[in-house]
Amino acid sequence: MTPASPWTTRPAPRRLSTADIAARCATPAFGEVLTEHMVSLRWSAGDGWHAGEVLPHAPIAMDPAMVGLHYGQVVFEGLKAYHQPDGSVAAFRPEDHARRFRRSAARLAMPELPEELFLESLAALVDVDRAWVPAADTRSLYLRPILYATDASLALRPAREYRYLLLALVTENFFGAGSPPVSVWAGTGYSRAARGGTGEAKCAGNYAGGFLAQAEAAEHGCQQVVWLDAAEHRLVEEMGGMNIFFVVDGALVTPPLSGTLLPGVTRESVLTLAARAGLAVREQPVPLADVLAGCADGTITEAFACGTAAVVTPIGRVVTEEGEWRVGDGATGPVTGRLRAHLVDLHLGRAPDPDGWRYRLAGPLG
Protein backbone atom coordinates (compact mmCIF):
# COMPACT_ATOMS: atom_id res chain seq x y z
CA MET A 1 0.00 0.00 0.00
CA THR A 2 1.17 3.52 -0.70
CA PRO A 3 0.20 6.76 1.07
CA ALA A 4 -2.01 7.39 -1.97
CA SER A 5 -4.17 4.40 -1.03
CA PRO A 6 -5.34 5.30 2.48
CA TRP A 7 -7.00 2.92 4.88
CA THR A 8 -10.65 2.38 4.13
CA THR A 9 -12.67 3.51 7.14
CA ARG A 10 -15.90 1.79 8.10
CA PRO A 11 -16.87 3.44 11.38
CA ALA A 12 -19.29 1.82 13.80
CA PRO A 13 -22.86 2.67 12.64
CA ARG A 14 -23.87 3.98 16.06
CA ARG A 15 -21.10 5.79 17.90
CA LEU A 16 -21.00 5.95 21.67
CA SER A 17 -21.57 9.36 23.23
CA THR A 18 -18.93 11.09 25.33
CA ALA A 19 -20.97 10.19 28.41
CA ASP A 20 -21.11 6.49 27.40
CA ILE A 21 -17.35 6.44 26.88
CA ALA A 22 -16.78 8.09 30.26
CA ALA A 23 -19.01 5.46 31.92
CA ARG A 24 -17.13 2.58 30.30
CA CYS A 25 -13.84 4.08 31.39
CA ALA A 26 -14.92 4.67 35.00
CA THR A 27 -12.58 1.99 36.38
CA PRO A 28 -10.51 0.56 33.56
CA ALA A 29 -9.19 -2.81 34.71
CA PHE A 30 -6.16 -3.54 32.52
CA GLY A 31 -7.08 -5.16 29.24
CA GLU A 32 -10.81 -4.75 29.48
CA VAL A 33 -11.85 -1.35 28.20
CA LEU A 34 -11.41 -1.65 24.45
CA THR A 35 -12.23 1.23 22.12
CA GLU A 36 -14.91 1.09 19.42
CA HIS A 37 -12.67 0.35 16.45
CA MET A 38 -9.74 -1.70 15.24
CA VAL A 39 -7.45 -1.73 12.23
CA SER A 40 -7.09 -4.74 9.95
CA LEU A 41 -4.55 -5.40 7.21
CA ARG A 42 -3.84 -8.59 5.30
CA TRP A 43 -0.76 -10.15 3.76
CA SER A 44 -0.48 -12.86 1.17
CA ALA A 45 2.44 -13.97 -0.94
CA GLY A 46 0.69 -12.78 -4.12
CA ASP A 47 -0.66 -9.42 -2.93
CA GLY A 48 1.76 -8.40 -0.19
CA TRP A 49 0.17 -6.06 2.37
CA HIS A 50 -3.36 -5.16 1.29
CA ALA A 51 -6.95 -4.55 2.37
CA GLY A 52 -6.10 -2.05 5.09
CA GLU A 53 -9.20 -0.91 6.91
CA VAL A 54 -10.46 0.65 10.08
CA LEU A 55 -13.56 -1.17 11.24
CA PRO A 56 -15.73 -1.60 14.32
CA HIS A 57 -14.15 -3.68 17.07
CA ALA A 58 -15.98 -7.00 16.81
CA PRO A 59 -15.32 -10.75 16.93
CA ILE A 60 -13.38 -12.05 13.94
CA ALA A 61 -14.11 -15.06 11.80
CA MET A 62 -11.36 -17.65 11.66
CA ASP A 63 -10.97 -21.08 10.16
CA PRO A 64 -10.63 -23.68 12.92
CA ALA A 65 -7.59 -25.04 11.06
CA MET A 66 -5.83 -21.66 11.21
CA VAL A 67 -2.02 -21.99 11.52
CA GLY A 68 -1.77 -19.27 14.18
CA LEU A 69 -4.14 -21.15 16.42
CA HIS A 70 -2.45 -24.54 16.05
CA TYR A 71 1.24 -23.71 15.72
CA GLY A 72 1.48 -20.34 17.42
CA GLN A 73 2.65 -18.18 14.55
CA VAL A 74 1.56 -15.05 16.43
CA VAL A 75 3.54 -11.95 17.40
CA PHE A 76 2.39 -8.76 19.07
CA GLU A 77 3.47 -5.38 20.41
CA GLY A 78 2.39 -3.07 23.20
CA LEU A 79 2.87 0.69 23.22
CA LYS A 80 1.10 3.71 24.60
CA ALA A 81 -0.28 7.02 23.35
CA TYR A 82 -0.65 9.94 25.71
CA HIS A 83 -2.67 13.14 25.74
CA GLN A 84 -0.28 16.10 25.48
CA PRO A 85 -0.54 19.53 27.14
CA ASP A 86 -1.39 21.20 23.79
CA GLY A 87 -4.30 18.77 23.24
CA SER A 88 -2.47 16.59 20.71
CA VAL A 89 -1.85 12.84 21.09
CA ALA A 90 1.66 11.39 21.07
CA ALA A 91 2.85 7.79 21.06
CA PHE A 92 6.05 6.92 22.89
CA ARG A 93 8.83 5.60 20.61
CA PRO A 94 6.49 3.87 18.13
CA GLU A 95 9.31 3.52 15.57
CA ASP A 96 11.17 1.31 18.04
CA HIS A 97 8.09 -0.82 18.59
CA ALA A 98 7.64 -1.06 14.81
CA ARG A 99 11.22 -2.31 14.43
CA ARG A 100 10.81 -4.86 17.20
CA PHE A 101 7.53 -6.04 15.66
CA ARG A 102 9.44 -6.72 12.43
CA ARG A 103 12.19 -8.59 14.25
CA SER A 104 9.66 -10.69 16.17
CA ALA A 105 7.88 -11.55 12.92
CA ALA A 106 11.17 -12.47 11.23
CA ARG A 107 12.02 -14.83 14.10
CA LEU A 108 8.76 -16.69 13.54
CA ALA A 109 9.23 -16.83 9.75
CA MET A 110 6.43 -14.30 9.22
CA PRO A 111 6.31 -11.31 6.85
CA GLU A 112 7.66 -8.04 8.26
CA LEU A 113 5.19 -5.16 8.40
CA PRO A 114 6.92 -2.03 7.05
CA GLU A 115 7.42 0.58 9.76
CA GLU A 116 5.51 3.15 7.72
CA LEU A 117 2.37 0.98 7.69
CA PHE A 118 2.73 0.25 11.41
CA LEU A 119 2.86 4.00 12.13
CA GLU A 120 0.01 4.77 9.73
CA SER A 121 -2.17 2.17 11.40
CA LEU A 122 -1.66 3.81 14.80
CA ALA A 123 -2.64 7.22 13.45
CA ALA A 124 -5.66 5.77 11.63
CA LEU A 125 -7.02 4.14 14.80
CA VAL A 126 -6.34 7.11 17.06
CA ASP A 127 -8.06 9.33 14.51
CA VAL A 128 -11.33 7.37 14.56
CA ASP A 129 -11.22 6.63 18.31
CA ARG A 130 -9.97 10.06 19.26
CA ALA A 131 -12.74 10.48 21.88
CA TRP A 132 -11.25 7.54 23.81
CA VAL A 133 -7.81 9.04 24.41
CA PRO A 134 -7.92 9.87 28.12
CA ALA A 135 -6.99 13.40 29.10
CA ALA A 136 -6.17 12.46 32.70
CA ASP A 137 -2.45 12.21 33.53
CA THR A 138 -3.04 8.88 35.21
CA ARG A 139 -4.37 7.20 32.08
CA SER A 140 -3.30 6.44 28.55
CA LEU A 141 -4.34 4.65 25.40
CA TYR A 142 -2.61 1.26 25.17
CA LEU A 143 -2.12 0.14 21.57
CA ARG A 144 -1.91 -3.57 20.81
CA PRO A 145 -0.73 -4.59 17.31
CA ILE A 146 -0.90 -8.32 16.60
CA LEU A 147 0.06 -10.38 13.54
CA TYR A 148 -1.07 -13.95 13.09
CA ALA A 149 -1.12 -16.71 10.51
CA THR A 150 -4.54 -17.20 8.97
CA ASP A 151 -3.91 -20.10 6.52
CA ALA A 152 -6.29 -22.97 7.00
CA SER A 153 -3.75 -25.77 6.86
CA LEU A 154 -2.42 -28.22 9.38
CA ALA A 155 0.81 -28.73 7.40
CA LEU A 156 3.74 -27.97 9.69
CA ARG A 157 5.28 -25.03 7.80
CA PRO A 158 5.02 -21.24 7.84
CA ALA A 159 1.68 -19.91 6.64
CA ARG A 160 1.19 -18.10 3.35
CA GLU A 161 -1.46 -15.68 4.59
CA TYR A 162 -1.47 -13.40 7.60
CA ARG A 163 -3.62 -10.79 9.24
CA TYR A 164 -2.51 -7.75 11.18
CA LEU A 165 -4.92 -6.24 13.70
CA LEU A 166 -4.51 -3.18 15.87
CA LEU A 167 -6.63 -2.82 19.00
CA ALA A 168 -6.69 0.02 21.49
CA LEU A 169 -7.70 0.08 25.10
CA VAL A 170 -7.94 2.64 27.83
CA THR A 171 -5.67 1.89 30.71
CA GLU A 172 -4.80 3.21 34.10
CA ASN A 173 -1.03 3.71 34.26
CA PHE A 174 -1.13 0.88 36.76
CA PHE A 175 1.32 0.34 39.57
CA GLY A 176 0.79 4.15 39.71
CA ALA A 177 3.26 6.68 41.10
CA GLY A 178 2.38 6.05 44.71
CA SER A 179 2.02 2.28 44.45
CA PRO A 180 3.92 0.14 46.96
CA PRO A 181 6.95 -1.91 45.83
CA VAL A 182 6.21 -5.44 44.61
CA SER A 183 7.62 -8.73 45.82
CA VAL A 184 9.21 -10.99 43.22
CA TRP A 185 9.65 -14.77 43.11
CA ALA A 186 12.84 -16.32 41.70
CA GLY A 187 12.09 -20.04 41.46
CA THR A 188 14.05 -22.70 39.60
CA GLY A 189 11.21 -24.98 38.55
CA TYR A 190 10.39 -23.32 35.22
CA SER A 191 12.26 -21.54 32.43
CA ARG A 192 11.08 -18.80 30.10
CA ALA A 193 13.58 -18.86 27.25
CA ALA A 194 16.64 -20.84 26.23
CA ARG A 195 19.54 -19.89 23.95
CA GLY A 196 18.39 -20.07 20.35
CA GLY A 197 14.74 -19.96 21.37
CA THR A 198 12.21 -17.15 21.02
CA GLY A 199 12.95 -15.20 24.21
CA GLU A 200 13.84 -11.97 22.42
CA ALA A 201 10.73 -12.06 20.22
CA LYS A 202 7.40 -10.76 21.48
CA CYS A 203 5.53 -13.89 20.43
CA ALA A 204 2.35 -15.17 22.00
CA GLY A 205 3.76 -18.53 23.04
CA ASN A 206 6.28 -16.99 25.41
CA TYR A 207 3.57 -15.89 27.81
CA ALA A 208 1.38 -18.94 28.31
CA GLY A 209 4.51 -20.80 29.43
CA GLY A 210 4.86 -18.34 32.29
CA PHE A 211 1.38 -18.60 33.76
CA LEU A 212 2.16 -21.55 36.03
CA ALA A 213 5.26 -19.81 37.36
CA GLN A 214 3.11 -16.75 38.00
CA ALA A 215 0.73 -18.92 40.05
CA GLU A 216 3.72 -20.29 41.96
CA ALA A 217 4.87 -16.71 42.65
CA ALA A 218 1.43 -15.89 44.03
CA GLU A 219 1.61 -18.92 46.33
CA HIS A 220 4.79 -17.41 47.75
CA GLY A 221 3.14 -14.05 48.27
CA CYS A 222 4.76 -12.46 45.22
CA GLN A 223 3.22 -10.37 42.43
CA GLN A 224 5.81 -11.14 39.76
CA VAL A 225 8.24 -13.80 38.56
CA VAL A 226 11.96 -13.13 38.04
CA TRP A 227 13.17 -15.41 35.26
CA LEU A 228 16.61 -16.95 35.55
CA ASP A 229 18.68 -18.28 32.67
CA ALA A 230 17.33 -21.62 31.45
CA ALA A 231 20.70 -23.43 31.38
CA GLU A 232 21.72 -23.06 35.03
CA HIS A 233 19.07 -20.98 36.79
CA ARG A 234 21.92 -18.82 38.01
CA LEU A 235 21.64 -15.48 36.19
CA VAL A 236 18.76 -13.02 36.51
CA GLU A 237 17.25 -12.25 33.11
CA GLU A 238 13.95 -10.41 33.23
CA MET A 239 10.42 -10.38 34.61
CA GLY A 240 8.34 -11.97 31.87
CA GLY A 241 6.68 -8.72 30.86
CA MET A 242 9.17 -6.22 32.18
CA ASN A 243 12.95 -5.83 32.30
CA ILE A 244 14.80 -5.58 35.59
CA PHE A 245 17.33 -3.12 37.08
CA PHE A 246 19.37 -2.93 40.28
CA VAL A 247 21.13 -0.03 41.97
CA VAL A 248 24.46 -1.47 43.13
CA ASP A 249 26.87 0.84 44.99
CA GLY A 250 25.10 3.75 43.32
CA ALA A 251 25.47 2.32 39.77
CA LEU A 252 22.54 1.19 37.65
CA VAL A 253 22.95 -2.44 36.58
CA THR A 254 20.81 -4.55 34.23
CA PRO A 255 21.35 -7.90 32.49
CA PRO A 256 22.71 -7.61 28.92
CA LEU A 257 20.62 -8.51 25.86
CA SER A 258 21.85 -12.08 25.71
CA GLY A 259 19.29 -13.27 23.18
CA THR A 260 17.00 -14.82 25.77
CA LEU A 261 15.43 -11.65 27.10
CA LEU A 262 13.12 -9.15 25.48
CA PRO A 263 14.83 -5.92 24.40
CA GLY A 264 12.45 -3.52 26.13
CA VAL A 265 11.94 -0.03 24.76
CA THR A 266 11.49 1.13 28.36
CA ARG A 267 14.75 -0.62 29.31
CA GLU A 268 16.59 1.29 26.60
CA SER A 269 14.91 4.54 27.63
CA VAL A 270 15.92 4.04 31.27
CA LEU A 271 19.53 3.31 30.28
CA THR A 272 19.64 6.50 28.20
CA LEU A 273 18.05 8.72 30.86
CA ALA A 274 20.22 7.32 33.65
CA ALA A 275 23.48 7.79 31.74
CA ARG A 276 22.47 11.33 30.85
CA ALA A 277 21.69 12.06 34.49
CA GLY A 278 25.28 11.10 35.32
CA LEU A 279 24.65 7.68 36.81
CA ALA A 280 27.15 4.91 36.16
CA VAL A 281 25.27 2.43 33.96
CA ARG A 282 26.32 -1.17 33.38
CA GLU A 283 24.82 -3.95 31.27
CA GLN A 284 26.37 -7.05 32.77
CA PRO A 285 25.37 -10.56 33.86
CA VAL A 286 23.60 -10.49 37.24
CA PRO A 287 23.94 -13.72 39.27
CA LEU A 288 20.98 -14.27 41.59
CA ALA A 289 23.47 -15.11 44.37
CA ASP A 290 24.98 -11.63 44.03
CA VAL A 291 21.53 -10.05 44.23
CA LEU A 292 20.74 -11.89 47.45
CA ALA A 293 24.18 -11.08 48.93
CA GLY A 294 23.83 -7.44 47.87
CA CYS A 295 20.42 -7.19 49.52
CA ALA A 296 21.85 -8.75 52.69
CA ASP A 297 24.94 -6.53 52.94
CA GLY A 298 23.26 -3.35 51.71
CA THR A 299 25.29 -2.83 48.51
CA ILE A 300 22.08 -3.22 46.51
CA THR A 301 19.95 -0.30 47.59
CA GLU A 302 17.19 -0.43 44.97
CA ALA A 303 15.64 -2.71 42.37
CA PHE A 304 12.90 -2.04 39.86
CA ALA A 305 11.11 -3.53 36.90
CA CYS A 306 10.20 -1.53 33.80
CA GLY A 307 8.01 -1.90 30.74
CA THR A 308 5.39 -0.08 28.72
CA ALA A 309 2.43 -1.24 30.80
CA ALA A 310 3.74 -0.50 34.29
CA VAL A 311 6.45 2.07 33.37
CA VAL A 312 8.75 1.73 36.41
CA THR A 313 7.75 -0.51 39.32
CA PRO A 314 9.87 -0.68 42.48
CA ILE A 315 10.82 -4.11 43.84
CA GLY A 316 10.88 -4.32 47.63
CA ARG A 317 11.47 -8.02 48.28
CA VAL A 318 13.03 -11.01 46.55
CA VAL A 319 11.78 -14.48 47.51
CA THR A 320 13.47 -17.78 46.57
CA GLU A 321 13.21 -21.42 47.62
CA GLU A 322 15.84 -20.59 50.28
CA GLY A 323 14.26 -17.57 51.91
CA GLU A 324 13.47 -13.92 51.40
CA TRP A 325 15.51 -10.75 51.12
CA ARG A 326 14.49 -7.13 51.49
CA VAL A 327 15.81 -4.68 48.91
CA GLY A 328 17.14 -1.56 50.64
CA ASP A 329 14.57 -0.48 53.20
CA GLY A 330 11.78 -2.08 51.14
CA ALA A 331 10.40 1.27 49.98
CA THR A 332 10.71 3.08 46.62
CA GLY A 333 14.28 4.36 46.38
CA PRO A 334 15.39 7.78 45.10
CA VAL A 335 16.94 6.54 41.82
CA THR A 336 13.80 4.53 41.00
CA GLY A 337 11.59 7.49 41.86
CA ARG A 338 13.57 9.96 39.75
CA LEU A 339 13.76 7.70 36.71
CA ARG A 340 10.07 6.99 36.92
CA ALA A 341 9.18 10.68 37.22
CA HIS A 342 11.41 11.56 34.27
CA LEU A 343 9.85 8.88 32.06
CA VAL A 344 6.31 9.89 33.01
CA ASP A 345 7.14 13.56 32.29
CA LEU A 346 8.43 12.52 28.87
CA HIS A 347 5.28 10.50 28.16
CA LEU A 348 3.00 13.34 29.18
CA GLY A 349 4.87 16.06 27.31
CA ARG A 350 6.11 17.75 30.48
CA ALA A 351 9.84 17.19 29.89
CA PRO A 352 11.99 18.21 26.90
CA ASP A 353 12.37 15.45 24.33
CA PRO A 354 15.93 15.67 22.95
CA ASP A 355 15.77 12.19 21.41
CA GLY A 356 12.47 12.68 19.56
CA TRP A 357 10.77 9.86 21.46
CA ARG A 358 7.33 11.45 21.29
CA TYR A 359 5.59 10.84 17.98
CA ARG A 360 2.55 12.94 17.16
CA LEU A 361 -0.38 10.72 16.12
CA ALA A 362 -3.10 13.39 16.10
CA GLY A 363 -3.34 17.14 16.51
CA PRO A 364 -5.50 18.98 19.03
CA LEU A 365 -9.26 18.50 18.68
CA GLY A 366 -11.41 21.07 16.93
Ligand SMILES: *Cc1c(COP(=O)(O)O)cnc(C)c1O
Ligand atom coordinates in the same frame (compact mmCIF):
# COMPACT_ATOMS: atom_id res chain seq x y z
C1 LIG B 1 7.05 -6.29 26.35
C2 LIG B 1 8.01 -6.96 27.26
C3 LIG B 1 8.95 -6.25 28.03
C4 LIG B 1 8.98 -4.76 28.09
O1 LIG B 1 9.19 -4.15 26.86
P1 LIG B 1 8.79 -2.63 26.64
O2 LIG B 1 9.16 -2.36 25.23
O3 LIG B 1 9.56 -1.83 27.60
O4 LIG B 1 7.32 -2.54 26.89
C5 LIG B 1 9.86 -6.97 28.77
N1 LIG B 1 9.84 -8.32 28.80
C6 LIG B 1 8.94 -9.03 28.09
C7 LIG B 1 8.99 -10.50 28.14
C8 LIG B 1 8.00 -8.37 27.31
O5 LIG B 1 7.10 -9.07 26.63
